[in-house]
Amino acid sequence: MNNVQLIARHFVKTVFRSNVFIPVFTVWLALIIYAAVTGYTTYIRENKVRAAYQKKARESWEANPDKHPHRMAHFGSFAFRMKHPLSMFESGMESYTGNAVYLEAHKQNTVNFSEAGFSTGLLRFGEISVAMLLQLVLPLILFFLGFGAVAQHRENGTLKILLSQGAGFRAIVWGNSIGLFSIGIIFLLPVLVSMLLVVAIQNQAIPNAGLLIRSVVIAGSALIFLWIVSVVAICVSTAGKTSAAALLQLLGIWLIWAIVLPKTLQAIGSYLHPAPAKIQFETAVEADLLKLGDSHNPDDEHYKKLKDSVLRANKVDSVQQLSFNYSGFQMQEGERMSARLYNEHLQRLYDIYDKQNNVSYNAAFIDPFISFKNIAMAFSGTDFTAYRHFQQQAESYRYNLAQTMNSLQMKYISNKKLGSNDKPYSIERSHWTTFPDFRYQYQDLRAIAKQQCIALLSLLSWLLSSLCCIYYTSGKAKAI
Amino acid sequence: MYILLFRNFIRSRSVLVALMLFFTVGIISIIIGRQFLLKQEAAIESVTRFQQAHIERNTQFIKNDFGLLMYYLKFAYINKPAPIAALAIGQRDVNAAIQSFTIRGLEAQRYDTDLYNPYNLMTGNFDLSFVIVFLLPLLIIAFNFNLLSQEKESGTWPLVNVQANQPLGFILQKLSIRFVVVLSLLLSLLLLAKFIIGIPVDNAFAAYSIIAILYCIVWFGISFLIIAMQKNTSMNALLLLSAWAVFCLLIPGLVNNYITAKYAVPEAYSTLLKQRDGYHTKWDKNKDSTMQAFFSHYPEYRKYVWTKPAFNYLWFYAMQQLGDDEAREDSKAMQQKLVKRMLVSTRASLFFPVMHTQLQFSNIASAGLQQQLQYLDGTVYFHERLRHYFYPKVFGDSAVANEKWKMHVPEYFTADVRIRWLPLTLPLFIASLILYGAGVFVFKRNDLFK
Secondary structure (H helix, E strand, C coil): CHHHHHHHHHHHHHHHHCCCHHHHHHHHHHHHHHHHHHHHHHHHHHHHHHHHHHHHHHHHHHCCCCECHHHHHHHCEEEECCCCHHHHCCCCCHHHCCCEEEEECCEECCCECCCHHHCCCHHHHCCCCHHHHHHHHHHHHHHHHHCCCCHHHHHHCHHHHHHHCCCCHHHHHHHHHHHHHHHHHHHHHHHHHHHHHHHHHHHHHCHHHCHHHHHHHHHHHHHHHHHHHHHHHHHHHHHCCCHHHHHHHHHHHHHHHHHHHHHHHHHHHHHHCCCCCHHHHHHHHHHHHHHHCCCCCCCCHHHHHHHHHHHHHCCCCCHHHCCCCHHHHHHHHHHHHHHHHHHHHHHHHHHHHHHHHHHHHHHHHCCHHHHHHHHHHHHCCCCHHHHHHHHHHHHHHHHHHHHHHHHHHHHHCCCCCCCCCCCCCCECCHHHHHCCCCCCCCCCHHHHHHHCHHHHHHHHHHHHHHHHHHHHHHHHCCCC | CHHHHHHHHHHCHHHHHHHHHHHHHHHHHHHHHHHHHHHHHHHHHHHHHHHHHHHHHHHHHCCCCHHHHHHHCCEEEEECCCHHHHCCCCCCCCCCCEEEECCCCCCCCCCCCCCCCHHHHHHCCCCHHHHHHHHHHHHHHHHHCCCCHHHHHCCCHHHHHHHCCCHHHHHHHHHHHHHHHHHHHHHHHHHHHHHHHHCCCCHHHHHHHHHHHHHHHHHHHHHHHHHHCCCCHHHHHHHHHHHHHHHHHHHHHHHHHHHHHHCCCCHHHHHHHHHHHHHHHHHHCCHHHHHHHHHHHCHHHCCCCCCCCCCCHHHHHHHHHHHHHHHHHHHHHHHHHHHHHHHHHHHHHCCCHHHHHHHHHHHHCCCCHHHHHHHHHHHHHHHHHHHHHHHHHHHCCCCHHHCCHHHCCCEEECCCCCCCHHHHHHHHHHHHHHHHHHHHHHHHHHHHCC
């Protein structure tokens, strides 16, 4: 064990002494600070703006005078998607998902105004976030610092000396891996500090965000990820014939893991499981809705039957004798059915998306970069399920709003038809203020952990295989 | 000599494998582009059919209330992709190509997004532009990184140095061989794309090809500059790959972050709110003032007498129009922000060939933000035309049956893409000149110090 420590310490010392360490670390530090600061200010600014508009929307909702509740169902409300504080760390899919949705009766609107829609096309190159630097740039740096670790000793002939002095290959690979990993930790430090700062500042302000645990999971995965990268670098360096060959192999591995696979696999996923275009989706929804009946059409078959059964159940022979407002009841029924139908279609669409994404998710077992990326996105609240979580909340708020207004109509509006000169029916405005505003809840941690079990599992399996890799490589290694 | 060098290069197994691999990837990207195009065309076709069926059904349902009918009827406005869009999908996967509008408030309709899987958007499209902008430089790097250092490390360089009276000429010769190979690969991919997708050979296609070739020249220039520094093989590989990461990932990312932060678009949200409040609050406001505001916007409709009924469609569509009128200022401000974003990124891209190439590819294929903004502008005119066509029928309560519904087919938008050759090619020319000039300078200086 002593040899391992010695070699690790020697590796770290050599890196520190080399003339590239300081400039590389300085650039790294500058990039991390830039990414963290822009990430954090974006988070603060966007959430401030969105909260302000949520409040504004609420104020004009509450400012409505006494009126018919169905007018309020159409007046509707908005849901603004709040960013999670850790989105400063990993921007994930946030830029590609919409940020605001108009919630009204009878209609599920799209979540609009994504950053991608406003992009000049530069977004295609990716965004600079702390996680992106960790996932793409740091492995490149570690490969660069580690490619010569063993291969160069072999080229210089110092490897023979090292071996003859009693250090086995196993100790050499272990020691260098630990050495490179320690360098990785040094590079990780500014990231950890920035995360710690966010936790310290925001944990009080947003107690339900699960900031501490999320950060711990991300930091832990980052450590495992860096360990895997370090081991790969050292093993390739040990197995490579020359240091040049080792470097080329490492660069190739980086290209495949970091750039080629993530993109190709997603393209394969969407090729294998084609999703319908919006127009096809909407046509299908409308066709099914028409089968259910049209709640606006007085002669509709379905609603005629509904009316008859309601009249029979209440033992009356006309709508006017009912103790509740019938058109409120009919709309409640219509909303219930159309919402269920729409959500079924949406679920089917999302099932297709899930199938597409599963190609990438499962590929985490052949690409540790994907495991780490998925974990980072999920625990930063910036992945697809986080977005769906928002969308579901918005939809259930919309549904609740429409149905509450329908209930108010059933309860307070008379069945009697108004003459053209009568004052229109209305109910008191206090009903508007008692209906609560939309409030976004972050995802439950257990749910995230469950969704990410493949990625977490794959990272652990990578950890295990890294140990196997060390034993295998050191068993096969040659001194010359 | 030249032919020998050429044979020597092309015979290498790894070169052949790399070429085959790249060729396959290129074809896959062309097929993906074609798939995208076909999907859009299928959607356009189904929207055409859908619109017809939709109008037929509603006109049967609502036979004698033009105002109510127009509450439901939707008319499609289509941003149809040209075939070349298959080579540069650009922003077209993010922005909806088909928007359907009722004559109600436009601002509540025109920002509706398409349905998509955000994971797909995040990883981006695997189109030919991606292959050319991101992957082709890697091939060029792989061909060039040991062009000189290998000769040095295997000990053949002194021989060459003695035999060739111009070592710089020898390097350029070797580079040119690789350039010819890459160029033929690129041209054959473009030719294949032309036939697989059916792209007409026009200005746009020519511009696309020329930009692609110039972009290759730039990357050969970067390679040449690094070769001229005469470092060892590992150092060259590392420097070239770092250059790739800096130009293809870091700098565009930094510029994008800067633009996003500097030109945030809260106007989008205020447009949304103003539209809703502008329309919905009119239900509780004085009807006369609503009508006066409407008539002062459109004096031509004053002839429809307003008799203050409890409800009619003249008043209803006037309320809808006021929602748009009150949101218009914010939506204009939003558009201006986006124009600003576009200008800044175009300006920044003048200095970075990678960004310039990507943005110009999208522009040529009319798949950029600029064309999207034109399309959004177009929706205003489309909606206005629609309203002015139907307003008299609604306000005059025409008979539904008298309208020729068959003629209401989807309308198409075509972006106005003018190819201005100088701003298109000059940044790449200048970058190449600087790179090759610097390369020659560095090489000569290194020779002097020896």
